[in-house]
Amino acid sequence: MAAWQVVARAQQPERMRRIGVLLSATADDAEFQVWVGAFLQGLAILGWTLGGNLRIDTRWAGTNAADIHTHAAELVALQPEVILAHGTSSVTPLLQITRTVPVVFVSTTDPVGAGLVNSFTRPGGNATGFMAFEYSLSAKWLELLKRITPDVMRVGVLRESGQGSGTNYFAVIQAVAPLLKVEVSPVNTSDAEEIERAITIYSRAPNGGLVVTPSPAARQHSNLIVKLTAQHRLAAVYPYRYFMAGGGLISYGPNQIDQYRRAAGYVDRILKGEKPFDLPVQSPAKYETLINLKTAKALGLTIPETLLATADEVIQ
Numbered sequence: 001m002a003a004w005q006v007v008a009r010a011q012q013p014e015r016m017r018r019i020g021v022l023l024s025a026t027a028d029d030a031e032f033q034v035w036v037g038a039f040l041q042g043l044a045i046l047g048w049t050l051g052g053n054l055r056i057d058t059r060w061a062g063t064n065a066a067d068i069h070t071h072a073a074e075l076v077a078l079q080p081e082v083i084l085a086h087g088t089s090s091v092t093p094l095l096q097i098t099r100t101v102p103v104v105f106v107s108t109t110d111p112v113g114a115g116l117v118n119s120f121t122r123p124g125g126n127a128t129g130f131m132a133f134e135y136s137l138s139a140k141w142l143e144l145l146k147r148i149t150p151d152v153m154r155v156g157v158l159r160e161s162g163q164g165s166g167t168n169y170f171a172v173i174q175a176v177a178p179l180l181k182v183e184v185s186p187v188n189t190s191d192a193e194e195i196e197r198a199i200t201i202y203s204r205a206p207n208g209g210l211v212v213t214p215s216p217a218a219r220q221h222s223n224l225i226v227k228l229t230a231q232h233r234l235a236a237v238y239p240y241r242y243f244m245a246g247g248g249l250i251s252y253g254p255n256q257i258d259q260y261r262r263a264a265g266y267v268d269r270i271l272k273g274e275k276p277f278d279l280p281v282q283s284p285a286k287y288e289t290l291i292n293l294k295t296a297k298a299l300g301l302t303i304p305e306t307l308l309a310t311a312d313e314v315i316q
Helices: 002-011 030-045 065-077 088-097 135-148 164-180 192-202 216-220 222-231 241-246 256-271 293-298 305-310
Strands: 017-023 054-060 082-086 103-109 127-133 154-160 183-189 208-212 235-238 250-254 287-292 313-315
Touching (some): 017 030, 017 088, 017 256, 030 054, 030 082, 030 256, 054 065, 065 088, 082 256, 088 103, 088 127, 103 256, 127 135, 127 250, 127 256, 135 164, 135 208, 135 235, 135 250, 135 287, 135 305, 154 164, 154 216, 164 183, 183 192, 192 222, 216 222, 222 241, 241 250, 287 293, 287 305, 293 313
Parallel strands (some): 017 054, 017 082, 082 103, 103 127, 154 183, 208 235, 287 313
Antiparallel strands (some): 250 287
């Protein structure tokens, strides 16, 4: 009987664990598909098998705040053991709904300032994860634009209306603008129609450039933004490499694939018993610079050799 009990215990299937994924994008977003693939790959390396010992409930919530909140509530109701969430716009509604379900976030900006955690080293609540930017980093975008286009005199800062992060990015850029001898102004946008109108109006005056700040709208309409900057011959700096796929001039930002892979490690640790308030918020391991020489040539720009030498990738 004792031997039979040992064999029976050995034959019991491994317990199925359940996690949720909340994404501020649509299911046909190719970049998000790649990032989620990296997350799943990271989980597989750590021994988690979909349909075997792990079940994942995914909600593609889009960029509408009301839709994101609805999907967040649906996920919490499923009682997952941990939720992966992309961006502040996804994490905020989750924390409004639950203070018990662990949340691992990726691609947030200043999670302390946004109220997602108490501190980077001791998050203190049910959320932790991987931040994309600190607001101070936005000065780098203006610096890069000035290095590429020394004659630029005025810079528009494309930001999403209603997003507090856009105001903070602009404040940093505005503070360093006098040192670089440029005049900056906000270019407020929300949807595709407003983006097209705002960039068209801004481009009418000479000696202008553009800094595109991170936001759900900029992410959703990235191809449109790149198309408009080319159409109006505006030099522009972008926060993520996915803008480069459509012909962007230069980008400076974190590697999103790496963030999703690292997030798999935090989900694994939480499933194995660790608590989010003990896991420090992590910054990107590295920020990468990409330059598109074809776009530079089309705009009549010569990229400094010193900048080309330090770029992580140069697109010919």
